[in-house]
Amino acid sequence: MNKKAISLVCAGALSMAACKKSDQTTAGTDFDTLKKDVLVNFTHNIAIEGYKDLDEASVGLFDALTLLNAEPTEAHLTAARDDWKQMRAIWEQCEGFLFGPVEDNDYDPNMDTWPTDYAQMDSLLVSNNPLELTDIQNATLSLRGFHPIEYILFGNHGSRTAAGISDRQKKYMLALATDLKNTCHDLHTSWTGETGFGRLVISAGSGSSKYAKMQEVYIAIIDGMTAICEEVGEGKMKEPFDALNPAIVESPYSGNSIADFRNNIVGLQNVYLGRYKTDGAGINDLVAARNRSLDNKIQSQISAALLAFDNITVNFETAITEQRLQVQQTMDALAQLRATLDGELKPFVLQNITD
């Protein structure tokens, strides 16, 4: 072997040694510390921050509806619609982590039951029911939450005018908004404080009464991501698509369906990256520390799914007949992402987070 060859071999060996993985992550934090950091960041900067925004947005919507009630102008109607959509965006992003009190205490069905019960809503509105908060709380779920408010604000396909909202509808809408405000506030506070759910997440594996092992809470988080991906791709989109039936599309009054779906995936992305308003330790950092190609794959599949939504340029009710190719491509992107989350990310967690 000549000298050149020897030096090449040495250089190769050196570079391989240099490349040898340590348990240091890119941020220089060791894996065990990072595991805890991810949970702390998720709890404070994603979940609690998201629910706090939702809580505040529900107050904003209530105020906007109060104003609309007092002064039913088109400008106030537009403002209320914008507030509804803004709040909806926050909520749909929070659906990226549907576990804990939102599920255990049924906050989700209390505010986001679909479909709306038109027949009962009509009966309710023409009745003598006082439409106070307690009446709403006693009503069936399909008469509560976002969608009846949506129906009152938008009508069918946005046909509502400010002057067209009846007094009874206004009263109903205000009681609904109060109910929604209470639910969002309860959801927010259920995570905060020493006895809040956030504490149970952070202390997973070290005294949490809910999660004896840290792995359990990670699996709950990954399952939450997988479930929302599945719900969008294989439920919310696929069912009306297969049935060619616009009547079973969620959020049809406001034409907000695609924004809803996309925000669900943004919520999933927030959880994965540990990024909401600030960028902190995320599951991506854990994955990248041990399997960079898997991290690349997940990030690119999330981006691909989000981009696919942008190719749908009409309302979803129309897209299921007019833009079937784009809808199918989006569902395919979601199916790929779901397969990776369930088939690769979950095994990664099971293998790498064992305590």
Place this chain on the structure above:
Amino acid sequence: MKKFFFLLSLSVLTLSLVMCRKAVPFAEEDYDERLTGGWATVFDETSKAFSHAVDGLTGRDLRMHELGDASFEQTFVSAPSPVNNGLGPIFNNVSCISCHHNDGKGIPTVATPTSSLLFRISTNGRDAFGGPVPVAGYGNQIQDLSIFGKIPEAKVDIRYEEFTVAYADGEQVSLRKPVYELRQTYSTISGTYALSPRLAPPVFGLGLLENIPESTLIYYADEQDADGDGISGKINYVYNPETKRREPGRFGLKANTPTLRVQVAGAYHQDMGITNAVFPVESSWQQPQLDALNDDPELPDSLLHAVVFYVQTLAVPARRNVADPVVKQGKLLFAQAKCSGCHIPEMETGVNLQIPQLSHQRIQPYTDLLLHDMGEGLADGYNDFLANGKEWKTLPLWGIGLFEKTNGTPYYLHDGRARSLEEAILWHGGEAEQSKNAFLKMSRAERNALIRFVRSL
């Protein structure tokens, strides 16, 4: 010719030897205790532990499971509606998932969107099929909610009376006894009636339970207590409205339903007011709440079929901590206290041609699906086919250690009165009195070990 006969005899002998070769069972140590549902076991201990399809379904079957899953979650609305049509006019809840949270057990409250407790009602005697006698104007179930403009049949007040029980070592536990009272009845109920509280049970592993051969149930039944162990156990033979025959009851808290199809169809019909192929007449028939719509059956049969398939193919969560020495000690104590006399640890399923994963599986349901006298403390005075007012079906214990995960706050027993496994054990009476007494005499460490074992299921 001789040679020919010789060869023929030899081949017959070989053939018969081959045919007689028996399948040799695994040695005991080759079984993995964690495989609670055999093949149909899933390794998940999160809040979604009860929500997985059994592994290995064909693409077509998996799709059907998913359709059933979607339908299980659908909120129904009143008719006429373009989607999920037919709620009510009177009902207990609006979707399957509203009561069976995360495919698990429910919450013992009534008439709220998240309530999972309902009440059966009957007067004395038995009907033409041996079942409970309906109360005029009410049928056999109190529907405590209604669509807007209609009147619910009644409301039920629930209050609890606390009392304490003492262990042999002096430690005390507080139990709560529920007292139920009907109020706001929409019409007068004449004569006496019995109320039976029923809390929504978990819905996983049911395909396996449906597939336990009747011969196995007969084997465990011992109605006259011939073996003198203080435990009898009988099969509840119930009427199947589809086959119009008496069949062994397996589902429902008094084993009062024969098949999953009848169980699911009955829940749509009675709990949500949705008519279907099995029960095509509204639950409010001959009552003032009845709607005048000619839209029955409201549930497409394909969806009923899919939901039945869904609950048939929900996998059973694996046991946890099986090697923990305390859990092992608890298992021994469980057997010594004769808990396993009714909570039978192991059974084998029969053949299921449609779903091979459910065939010949060695499972650990911790039930015998039989009726047992559970004593005065748990009695409801409600006769349900062969079940009398003190008899309940042995509830399967598989998955019970995960109720905290799947349900947030866990509740136990047929009406959710028990707030912990300890309370649930202490409510046992009747045929289980001796087991409870054995538990009362255990040391604190032994009691904890037994509970740790049950939590591992």
